[in-house]
Amino acid sequence: MTGFVSFVSAGPGDPELLTLKAVDRLRRADAVLYDDLAAGDILGHVRAGADLVGVGKRAGRASPRQEHINRLLVDYAAGGARVVRLKSGDAGIFGRLEEEVEALRAAGIPFEIVPGVPSPCAAAAGAGLPLTRRYAARRLQFITGHDVSGQLPDDLNIAALADPGAVTAVFMGRRTFPQLAAWLIAAGFPADTPALLVEDASLPGMTRLRGTVASLAAQLAAAPPRPSPAMILYGPLGEGEDD
Numbered sequence: 001m002t003g004f005v006s007f008v009s010a011g012p013g014d015p016e017l018l019t020l021k022a023v024d025r026l027r028r029a030d031a032v033l034y035d036d037l038a039a040g041d042i043l044g045h046v047r048a049g050a051d052l053v054g055v056g057k058r059a060g061r062a063s064p065r066q067e068h069i070n071r072l073l074v075d076y077a078a079g080g081a082r083v084v085r086l087k088s089g090d091a092g093i094f095g096r097l098e099e100e101v102e103a104l105r106a107a108g109i110p111f112e113i114v115p116g117v118p119s120p121c122a123a124a125a126g127a128g129l130p131l132t133r134r135y136a137a138r139r140l141q142f143i144t145g146h147d148v149s150g151q152l153p154d155d156l157n158i159a160a161l162a163d164p165g166a167v168t169a170v171f172m173g174r175r176t177f178p179q180l181a182a183w184l185i186a187a188g189f190p191a192d193t194p195a196l197l198v199e200d201a202s203l204p205g206m207t208r209l210r211g212t213v214a215s216l217a218a219q220l221a222a223a224p225p226r227p228s229p230a231m232i233l234y235g236p237l238g239e240g241e242d243d
């Protein structure tokens with residue numbers, strides 16, 4: 001009998017931000033393939049005896065290839081297992097969901113996608129901010145600061161990213177934000193636009209760094225690399241909470 005794959009969104013890290021559906025799928029799974037950012041206490045919902053397989057990709061260390069992860073998903077499900085593929089935040093945002101879904105479709109394996117809390121929502125909440133504001137922030141855009149080669153994508157729509165009425169959430173952008181800020185400022189974007197970096201959003205060690213596009217870029221350019229996940233928000237952000 002063919003098994004079933006649930007792509008489960010783990011949220012930004014706080015286990016209380018898992019959905020009821022996510023917890024249900026974790027409890028019933030025979031095998032859980034999880035990313036580094038979707039681990040820790042969240043895996044406490046997995047029953048004893050289920051296979052737990054870490055398949056996280058991390059810069060600077062050997063990581064499983066995407067084809068290997070696709071193969072594992074197909075093989076577990078073809079053997080009849082109920083599989084959870086656990087991804088951080090919302091599984092459909094910058095998480096290579098498409099490749100894995102395509103592999104299952106090609107193998108005729110049924111699947112579902114369980115949505116969850118994306119990290120920009122947790123970052124804004126952790127700073128006491130809304131992501132949109134009536135009249136001031138009427139558009140919200142999510143971008144990645146990291147292409148397949150680890151660089152800032154060179155085909156970014158700078159006009160859209162310099163929209164003064166938009167809040168932009170930059171995923172995986174800590175290292176490349178100085179470059180992005182330089183492009184924005186060169187395109188006429190005000191350097192004193194508010195900017196915020198939230199590291200480990202929703203987790204006990206969460207930190208916030210508030211400034212402007214120019215000052216955050218300068219701080220990040222001088223900062224050593226750090227392993228914790230970071231979300232950058234810039235645009236017409238409100239006051240939020242004091243750091």
Ligand SMILES: C[S@@+](CC[C@H](N)C(=O)[O-])C[C@H]1O[C@@H](n2cnc3c(N)ncnc32)[C@H](O)[C@@H]1O
Pocket residue numbers: 012013037087088089090091092093094095117118119120122123170171172173198199200201202203229230231
């Ligand atoms: C591969 S992407 C996955 C995004 C995820 N699907 C989501 O919806 O949030 C990983 C990036 O998401 C961001 N991220 C994920 N969890 C985070 C957290 N708890 N705090 C801050 N940023 C986070 C960071 O930019 C991190 O490098």
